[in-house]
Amino acid sequence: MSDKKGIIIAGGAVGIISVLLVYFGNPANMGFCIACFLRDIAGGLGLHRADVVQYIRPEIIGLVLGAFLISVKNKEFQTKGGSSPFTRFMIGIAVMIGALIFLGCPLRMVLRLAGGDLNALFGIAGFVAGIFVGVIFLNKGFNLKRSYKISKTEGYIFPAVNIGLLILLIASPSFLFFSEKGPGSMAAPIIMSLTAGLIVGGLAQKTRLCMVGGTRDMILFKDMYLLSGFIAILVFSFIGNLAFGFFKLGFAEQPIAHTDGLWNFLGMAVVGWGSVLLGGCPLRQLILSGEGNTDSVITVMGMLVGAAIAHNFGLASSAAGVTANGKVAVFICFALLGIVSFLNSESLVKAGNLSKASN
Amino acid sequence: MKKIDTCGMSCPQPVLMTKKALEESPEGLDIIVDNNTAKGNVERFLKNSGYKVIITENEDNYILEARK
Numbered sequence: 110m111s112d113k114k115g116i117i118i119a120g121g122a123v124g125i126i127s128v129l130l131v132y133f134g135n136p137a138n139m140g141f142c143i144a145c146f147l148r149d150i151a152g153g154l155g156l157h158r159a160d161v162v163q164y165i166r167p168e169i170i171g172l173v174l175g176a177f178l179i180s181v182k183n184k185e186f187q188t189k190g191g192s193s194p195f196t197r198f199m200i201g202i203a204v205m206i207g208a209l210i211f212l213g214c215p216l217r218m219v220l221r222l223a224g225g226d227l228n229a230l231f232g233i234a235g236f237v238a239g240i241f242v243g244v245i246f247l248n249k250g251f252n253l254k255r256s257y258k259i260s261k262t263e264g265y266i267f268p269a270v271n272i273g274l275l276i277l278l279i280a281s282p283s284f285l286f287f288s289e290k291g292p293g294s295m296a297a298p299i300i301m302s303l304t305a306g307l308i309v310g311g312l313a314q315k316t317r318l319c320m321v322g323g324t325r326d327m328i329l330f331k332d333m334y335l336l337s338g339f340i341a342i343l344v345f346s347f348i349g350n351l352a353f354g355f356f357k358l359g360f361a362e363q364p365i366a367h368t369d370g371l372w373n374f375l376g377m378a379v380v381g382w383g384s385v386l387l388g389g390c391p392l393r394q395l396i397l398s399g400e401g402n403t404d405s406v407i408t409v410m411g412m413l414v415g416a417a418i419a420h421n422f423g424l425a426s427s428a429a430g431v432t433a434n435g436k437v438a439v440f441i442c443f444a445l446l447g448i449v450s451f452l453n454s455e456s457l458v459k460a461g462n463l464s465k466a467s468n
Numbered sequence: 469m470k471k472i473d474t475c476g477m478s479c480p481q482p483v484l485m486t487k488k489a490l491e492e493s494p495e496g497l498d499i500i501v502d503n504n505t506a507k508g509n510v511e512r513f514l515k516n517s518g519y520k521v522i523i524t525e526n527e528d529n530y531i532l533e534a535r536k
Contacts, residue, residue: 112512183504185503185504187502187503189476192476192477192478247480247484252477252478252481253478255475255476255477256476256477256478257476258528317505317508319479322479322480325480326480326483329480329483329484329487330480330483330487330513330516331516332512332513332516334512387478388478388479388480388481389478389479404478
């Protein structure tokens with residue numbers, strides 16, 4: 110129990126802070142959502158023109174910088190990269206598309222359930238199913254090969270870019286886009302969002318909090334460590350929502366959600382499967398980006414591009430439901446994940462072929 | 469003693485590699501890891517599986533000696 114204390118406290122803090130961010134202005138059940146916030150940043154930078162979801166979310170900047178500061182302080186900052194970067198970029202795109210079909214990353218999935226949004230149950234079922242599929246390939250020897258130590262400078266670039274984003278946000282030059290209506294216009298004050306991000310980023314770095322790792326490790330090793338963090342977020346944000354009167358049980362008319370159970374399931378199945386292949390959920394990818402893992406930086410860039418694609422091609426869902434293009438995209442994502450999973454599983458593809466290809 | 473090198477592998481590979489190697493060499497194993505996350509994960513797995521673990525810290529890696 111004592112080894113889990115840290116992550117339970119961290120999960121509890123994430124749950125409470127998420128509810129507070131909603132209280133101070135964030136969209137409902139969206140204290141944190143890595144997918145939604147990266148999507149908003151893509152919009153803020155003009156990579157897509159969906160005018161209801163454009164904002165430079167300070168939470169993201171805070172998460173990266175919080176992880177950066179704590180990792181430097183604890184001498185855990187390590188610049189590394191080179192573990193199948195472009196494969197990771199493509200999986201990042203798929204994970205983002207899956208998340209925007211459901212309308213939330215795994216963290217928001219939990220926050221939605223804690224707010225009484227029962228549609229999230231289909232999401233969780235899909236998420237777990239996706240993780241199961243990913244684990245099958247892990248057991249068949251799936252891996253994306255080793256990363257290597259690289260120059261420290263490379264690892265400092267992403268945290269520096271985030272400081273640049275923060276300066277842009279504060280200066281808010283006219284070439285940025287800021288939503289005047291819709292979820293993108295709903296935000297806690299910058300200083301609060303940034304502080305929340307810094308705290309959660311530091312805690313997540315320290316405890317390795319990961320939404321996909323919980324279920325994955327439970328299936329693979331019967332290890333409850335990460336799952337305790339997942340459960341703590343659910344329990345504490347549920348209590349917070351009750352305390353603030355945000356809790357609203359049901360399927361219909363949930364905030365920034367649709368009621369299409371099948372596609373909630375399939376969208377999150379893409380996210381669960383893809384995240385297992387990446388070695389961590391979108392939150393974890395951001396945290397690793399802050400501690401010098403440039404493969405995770407590439408993944409986050411994939412998610413950013415995925416968000417732009419999702420809105421430019423009309424794939425993203427809305428409260429009105431799932432789009433026809435979005436449904437096609439989910440199947441393309443499954444095909445991509447299937448091919449990537451198969452070709453990188455050592456016992457499925459002869460080892461000789463793989464080493465030849467890597468020479 | 470059998471030795472495996474998990475450096476540069478992302479989650480959960482270091483633990484998976486350890487689990488697989490222990491099936492072949494249940495009496496014990498030396499595992500090289502290159503970051504704190506993997507060190508913690510592998511150590512937790514070994515202890516949960518009933519092994520004693522001695523950790524040696526080197527300049528850019530750790531060696532975990534797992535013994536029954």
